[in-house]
Amino acid sequence: xxxxxxxxxxxxxxxxxxxxxxxxxxxxxxxxxxxxxxxxxxxxxxxxxxxxxxxxxxxxxxxxxxxxxxxxxxxxxxxxxxxxxxxxxxxxxxxxxxxxxxxxxxxxxxxxxxxxxxxxxxxxxxxxxxxxxxxxxxxxxxxxxxxxxxxxxxxxxxxxxxxxxxxxxxxxxxxxxxxxxxxxxxxxxxxxxxxxxxxxxxxxxxxxxxxxxxxxxxxxxxxxxxxxxxxxxxxxxxxxxxxxxxxxxxxxxxxxxxxxxxxxxxxxxxxxxxxxxxxxxxxxxxxxxxxxxxxxxxxxxxxxxxxxxxxxxxxxxxxxxxxxxxxxxxxxxxxxxxxxxxxxxx
Amino acid sequence: xxxxxxxxxxxxxxxxxxxxxxxxxxxxxxxxxxxxxxxxxxxxxxxxxxxxxxxxxxxxxxxxxxxxxxxxxxxxxxxxxxxxxxxxxxxxxxxxxxxxxxxxxxxxxxxxxxxxxxxxxxxxxxxxxxxxxxxxxxxxxxxxxxxxxxxxxxxxxxxxxxxxxxxxxxxxxxxxxxxxxxxxxxxxxxxxxxxxxxxxxxxxxxxxxxxxxxxxxxxxxxxxxxxxxxxxxxxxxxxxxxxxxxxxxxxxxxxxxxxxxxxxxxxxxxxxxxxxxxxxxxxxxxxxxxxx
Numbered sequence: 291x292x293x294x295x296x297x298x299x300x301x302x303x304x305x306x307x308x309x310x311x312x313x314x315x316x317x318x319x320x321x322x323x324x325x326x327x328x329x330x331x332x333x334x335x336x337x338x339x340x341x342x343x344x345x346x347x348x349x350x351x352x353x354x355x356x357x358x359x360x361x362x363x364x365x366x367x368x369x370x371x372x373x374x375x376x377x378x379x380x381x382x383x384x385x386x387x388x389x390x391x392x393x394x395x396x397x398x399x400x401x402x403x404x405x406x407x408x409x410x411x412x413x414x415x416x417x418x419x420x421x422x423x424x425x426x427x428x429x430x431x432x433x434x435x436x437x438x439x440x441x442x443x444x445x446x447x448x449x450x451x452x453x454x455x456x457x458x459x460x461x462x463x464x465x466x467x468x469x470x471x472x473x474x475x476x477x478x479x480x481x482x483x484x485x486x487x488x489x490x491x492x493x494x495x496x497x498x499x500x501x502x503x504x505x506x507x508x509x510x511x512x513x514x515x516x517x518x519x520x521x522x523x524x525x526x527x528x529x530x531x532x533x534x535x536x537x538x539x540x541x542x543x544x545x546x547x548x549x550x551x552x553x554x555x556x557x558x559x560x561x562x563x564x565x566x567x568x569x570x571x572x573x574x575x576x577x578x579x580x581x582x583x584x585x586x587x588x589x590x591x592x593x594x595x596x597x598x599x600x601x602x603x604x605x606x607x608x609x610x611x612x613x614x615x616x617x618x619x620x621x622x623x624x625x626x627x628x629x630x631x632x633x634x635x636x
Numbered sequence: 637x638x639x640x641x642x643x644x645x646x647x648x649x650x651x652x653x654x655x656x657x658x659x660x661x662x663x664x665x666x667x668x669x670x671x672x673x674x675x676x677x678x679x680x681x682x683x684x685x686x687x688x689x690x691x692x693x694x695x696x697x698x699x700x701x702x703x704x705x706x707x708x709x710x711x712x713x714x715x716x717x718x719x720x721x722x723x724x725x726x727x728x729x730x731x732x733x734x735x736x737x738x739x740x741x742x743x744x745x746x747x748x749x750x751x752x753x754x755x756x757x758x759x760x761x762x763x764x765x766x767x768x769x770x771x772x773x774x775x776x777x778x779x780x781x782x783x784x785x786x787x788x789x790x791x792x793x794x795x796x797x798x799x800x801x802x803x804x805x806x807x808x809x810x811x812x813x814x815x816x817x818x819x820x821x822x823x824x825x826x827x828x829x830x831x832x833x834x835x836x837x838x839x840x841x842x843x844x845x846x847x848x849x850x851x852x853x854x855x856x857x858x859x860x861x862x863x864x865x866x867x868x869x870x871x872x873x874x875x876x877x878x879x880x881x882x883x884x885x886x887x888x889x890x891x892x893x894x895x896x897x898x899x900x901x902x903x904x905x906x907x908x909x910x911x912x913x914x915x916x917x918x919x920x921x922x923x924x925x926x927x928x
Contacts, residue, residue, distance in 0.1 A: 361731050363738075408909070412916040415673045415734050419863055420912050423905040426860070430902045547738055554735060597749035604742030611736050612724045 306479055323472075327464050335460040341572045342464075342471045343528045348552040348568035349478050349561065350521025355550065356558035357482065358514040359494030360409055364421035365549040367428035368398040368519040370541035372526025374432065374439055377447045377536050387450040387457075387466070391527040398523025399516045401428075406515030410508045413497070425543050432538035444537030447530050457531070467528050474521055479561045481517070490514050494559070544600075551607045557617030566618040574606070575599050644773035645893045646886055651779035653885020654786035659841045659858070660865040660877030661790055662834040667871050668810035669830035672722060672733045676741035677838060678859015684710045684839025685759065685846035685855065686748055692760045699762040706843065707836045714835025718828050741856060748853045756852040759843070782844040789840055790878065793833070797874075806830055810872070860901070861888070864908045870921020879919065 297303040307313045327335060351365045372394035379390040405424040409417050433442045449458035450466070457463050481487040489510045492500040501507050530536050548571060556567020582595050610617060628635075663677045674680075688706035691697045697705065721740060725733040768775045797803040809816040809826045817823055842851075845858055865884045869876020884904060891903035917923045 359731075361734070408912050408916075412912050415730060416867065416912060416916055418731075418734065419675075419867060420909065422860065422863070423908050426901055426905045430898075434898075544742075547742060550735065550738065593753070594750065597746040597754075599746070600749065601743050601746030604739040604744075604746060607739030607742070608721050608736050611728075611732055611739070612721065615728070615732065 304483055306483070320472075323468060327461050332460060335464055337573070337576065339460050339463055339467050339532055341569050342467045343525050343532060344549070344552065344568040344572050345565050346471045346474050346528065347522050347525035348549050348556065348571075349475055349564040350518040350525065351549045352553045352556075352558065352561075352564040353478060353481070353490070353521065354514050354518035356553055356560070356563065357487065357494060358490040358511065359497075360406075360511060360514060361415070361418040361550075362405075362421045362515075362518070363418050363543065363546045363550065364405055364424040364428075365518075365522050366541040366543065366545035367421075367425040368402055368522035369526030369529060369545070370428055370432060370536070370538075371401050371519075372398040372523030373530035373536045373540070374445070374526075375523070376527035377445045377530045378438060380447055380450070380530075381445060387452050387531070390450075391470070391524055394527035394530075395520045395523035398519040398526065402515040402519025402522075403512050405519075406512045409511045409515065421546075422543065425541075425546060429538050429541070432541075439538075442538060444535060444540070446535045449534065450531045460532075463532055467532065470524065470528065474524065475561060475565065478521075478564075482561075486510070486513065491559070547607075548603065551603055555606055555610045555617055557619030560617075560619040562622065563617050563619035566622065570618060571603075571606070574602060578602060640773050643770075644775070645889050647770065647773055647775050648779055649886035649889025650882055651775065651783040651885070652889065653882035654783040654790075655841050655845055655881075656862055656865045656885050657878045657881025658786040658790060659838055659862045660869065660881045661793060661874060662837040662841070663862060663866045664869075664872065664874055664877045665793075665806075665830050665834045665837070667866070668874075669806055670718075670722065670827050671730060672725075672737065673730065673871065674737045674834075675734065675859070675863065676737040676744060676856075677834075677862055678856035679741040679744035680710070680714070680835055681838040681842035681845065681858060682748060682851070682853070682855040683713060683744055684835070684842030685851045686752060686842075687713075687839070688843045689752070689757060689759055689846070689851060692762075693757075699760065703843065707839050710839030710842075711832040711836040714831040714833075715828050717835070718831035722831065723824070723827070741859075745853050745856060752853075754853045756850045758850050759847045762847065778848045782848055785840070785844055789837065793837065794874070802826075802829055857901075861904050864904045867908060867918055868911050870918025872922055873918065873920035876918050876920035 295309050297308070302308065307316050326338065330338070347365060347369055350368075351362060354360050354362050372391075375394040375397040376390040379385050379393055380387075385393075401424070405421060408420050412420060432439050432444075435441075439445065449456050450463075451457065452466060455462065457466060482491070489500065489505045492503065492505055493507065493510055493514075497507060500510075526541075529540075533540070549568075552567035552571040553564060554567070555570055556565065557563025578599055579595060582598060614620060659677060659681055662680075663674060666672055666674045666677075684706060687709045688702055691702035691705050692699060717740065721736055722733065725736055766777055768777055768780045797807060805816070805821045805826050806829065808819070808821055809823055813823060816826070842855070845855070861884060865880040866877055867880075868884060869878070869880030884907065887903055887907060888900045892900045895903075911918065
């Protein structure tokens, strides 16, 4: 049982890591992340990068959907915008990596604000459907502006360079992708200790009450869209450098559903949830791959894999919504509490 | 002559619009009774078509037997969905139940791909193949027959709503759940009923859509247009679904002819954005007033 974590100052209470063990764990986690590339093989590094990109995007969606309560099915479209922007800048002008990522984020932000504009008039489900429209429009743009986007065949991106090092393997990209994701996560965690983040939460809980309390709805909703799609844009840029190819088909509606699923499964309205959800949802297909290849299916294994994955995605959304609406983060919290209270039970 | 061409295109649009209206009706049925925005409506339509395919092509049943069998399976499936995944979400926020249907759609697509693969299949021909001429305008036979099937079914459903006890119970539930309970209507059964009816209607639409354009696991895209239709008409308005369906059908047909097929979905969604900007509750939808 953990005792004696009484806070003596307001600052201590509002701290990001509010207890010694937590700080220790965070430090340990950072060290583990830093040590990971030296021990892991190529496959695991590939997965780590992929997970990391998905975490960044899921975090963005969680800011919008989990914290502000605006359901979006357009996350993939924003990622696509970020990816295309980064790819085009890299191909045409060879501008530096970080600038490209940032520009990708900005373009996605602009699109996000545009898509968010109807959010003052329409809410909830109407908004979700409007964001599907954003996805359709983005896909159309990607495939019908061949001069800029290479049309249906897309663009292939040369490897990024940073400080003269060519980032052509997962092991090297790891050092770009993971720190950026960590920064984004830190930003999100801090966002909800500020006035803006609190305003988002107030809007989620009851938007009319929030407005009565003096929160300008349109401005904050747009801000939420902007931040969320900025995250998506950065993640998209990383996606472009990671897969080294962007096509209109890289960002289907299913991908938006994937991120929504990650946020739901992980836990809406928690930073930890975005991480857990994205990690879980990215690793489940890999696990399925193992399971399916272990089944006696012969040559059908690859044929079966993709539908099974689709089914499992859907089933996870349904199961979590029905049985654990607060997601993995809540399970994690319960486990932690059980340890803290150990000899006793809640 | 140009006038006839335009007329022909509009007719083709009205034809597809009839199917949109039919599927939109299924959507509105679910929404009115259970307040669930069912984004998986396109996938339910696909299930109907595939079950029919299994009966007619897989098991070799004659068409007149395969259609009712497919509809019965669809309805049973609707009841199953309602009972297992929608019922537990009662009382949750509408967004949660919406996302359950997102998951449902994904599961259905996966199931279809698992059983029948993602390849396009052809349904057995059962509609007459003679071209229909109205004046100088030629209408594709499949679209023509699809249209009158849709109209017939819509009229039947509307009559059922109007006069059958179950239909009245459904309308009562839609207008006030608590009041419906207190006059002795078995509301959970009405929920089941509405999902069964909607699944069966979507099944019919699926069979017709499938026989026009073939079936594939991407058929659910039809559902996206239907979403636009119901938002255009208003989520809870039957009339809106009908008008919206026809209108969206015509818009798609015109853009398809004048701009190209790939612009169809674009036009539909631009229409959606416009309607959301101007009249978010649709043409005939109820404007909900929020109280604190």
